[in-house]
Amino acid sequence: MMRRVFDLILASxxxxxxxxxxxxxxxxxxxxxxxxxxYKSERMKSFDEGFTIWKFRTMRVSxxxxxxxxxxxxxxxxxxxxxxRSSRLDELPQLLNILRGDMxxxxxxxxxxxxxxxxxxxxxxxxKERPGVTGYATLMYHKEEEDILAxxxxxxxxxxxxxxxxxxxxxxxxxxxSEYRTFFSDAILMLATVFRRINVRLNSEMSLKTRWxxxxxx
Numbered sequence: 001m002m003r004r005v006f007d008l009i010l011a012s013x014x015x016x017x018x019x020x021x022x023x024x025x026x027x028x029x030x031x032x033x034x035x036x037x038x039y040k041s042e043r044m045k046s047f048d049e050g051f052t053i054w055k056f057r058t059m060r061v062s063x064x065x066x067x068x069x070x071x072x073x074x075x076x077x078x079x080x081x082x083x084x085r086s087s088r089l090d091e092l093p094q095l096l097n098i099l100r101g102d103m104x105x106x107x108x109x110x111x112x113x114x115x116x117x118x119x120x121x122x123x124x125x126x127x128k129e130r131p132g133v134t135g136y137a138t139l140m141y142h143k144e145e146e147d148i149l150a151x152x153x154x155x156x157x158x159x160x161x162x163x164x165x166x167x168x169x170x171x172x173x174x175x176x177x178s179e180y181r182t183f184f185s186d187a188i189l190m191l192a193t194v195f196r197r198i199n200v201r202l203n204s205e206m207s208l209k210t211r212w213x214x215x216x217x218x
Contacts, residue, residue: 003104004101004104007098007099007104007105008098008099010105011095011098011099011105014095015096015099018092021089021092022092022093025056025084025089026056028080029056029057029078029080032079032080033057033060033078033079033080036057036061037056037057038054038055038056038057038093039054039055039056039057039058039059039090040052040053040054041055041112042112042113043110043111043112043113043131044110044111044112044113044116044123044127044131045102045103045110045127045130046127047116047120047123047124047127050113051097051100051102051110052102053094053097053102053103053110054093054094054097055090055091056080056084056089056090056092056093057078057081057090058077058078058080058081058082058084058085058090059073059076059077059078059081060076060078062076066155067112067155067158067159067162068149068158068159068162068166069158070149070150070152070153070154070155070157070158070161070162071149071150071151071152071153071158072152072153072154072158094133098133102131103130103131103133104130104131104132104133105134105190106132106133106134106135106181106189106190107129107130107131107132107135107174108126108129108131108132108135108137108170108171108174109131109132109135109137109138109170111123111126111127111131115163115167118163119171122167122168123171125171125175126171126175129178133193134189134190134193135174136173136174136177137169137170137171137173137174138170138193139189139192139193141166141169141170141173144169145162145166145170148161148162148165148166149161149162149166
């Protein structure tokens with residue numbers, strides 16, 4: 001309940017403060033890239049309940065679009081999309097998802113339904129936590145995942161690599177973080193999402209990334 005109250009207060013405040021920024025981004029997308037301004041897609045907020053996630057559109061629309069983004073999709077990134085994706089400004093509309101209760105600020109990234117259908121046992125555990133805009137796995141595994149998928153030149157290869165390598169490691173990080181999470185650690189992750197140079201250390205001895213990746217690899 002306290003986390004939900006915190007989400008409502010912070011999301012409302014940020015929505016008001018950042019509304020001029022979001023308006024400018026929407027105008028730039030409309031002028032430079034055309035419609036639609038927003039990208040909407042179904043994601044899962046629990047094992048059996050979906051919701052519509054909102055983002056600023058960063059790719060040209062394709063009727064055949066599905067799954068995660070590999071190198072074969074890079075040619076579809078729009079002029080505004082490169083900046084929005086690298087800065088994560090494309091995710092600002094997810095403040096609406098937080099206000100609606102679909103998401104929280106810190107939690108596992110909400111998966112597509114077909115990944116939940118593929119790994120029901122895994123996501124039954126992961127989605128006990130409300131999905132978030134950012135999270136430990138999101139921050140700590142993003143670069144590795146990006147490097148893996150950037151080498152994939154087809155939808156089939158992207159799907160295979162994502163399912164075989166990325167999903168298990170991200171899920172393991174999300175599950176282990178849920179055991180240690182505190183309000184302070186969530187605050188650090190939120191700051192680290194905005195200020196990438198922050199060195200994310202959640203205990204005095206070593207980062208959770210090092211400790212958890214050692215467990216995963218073992």
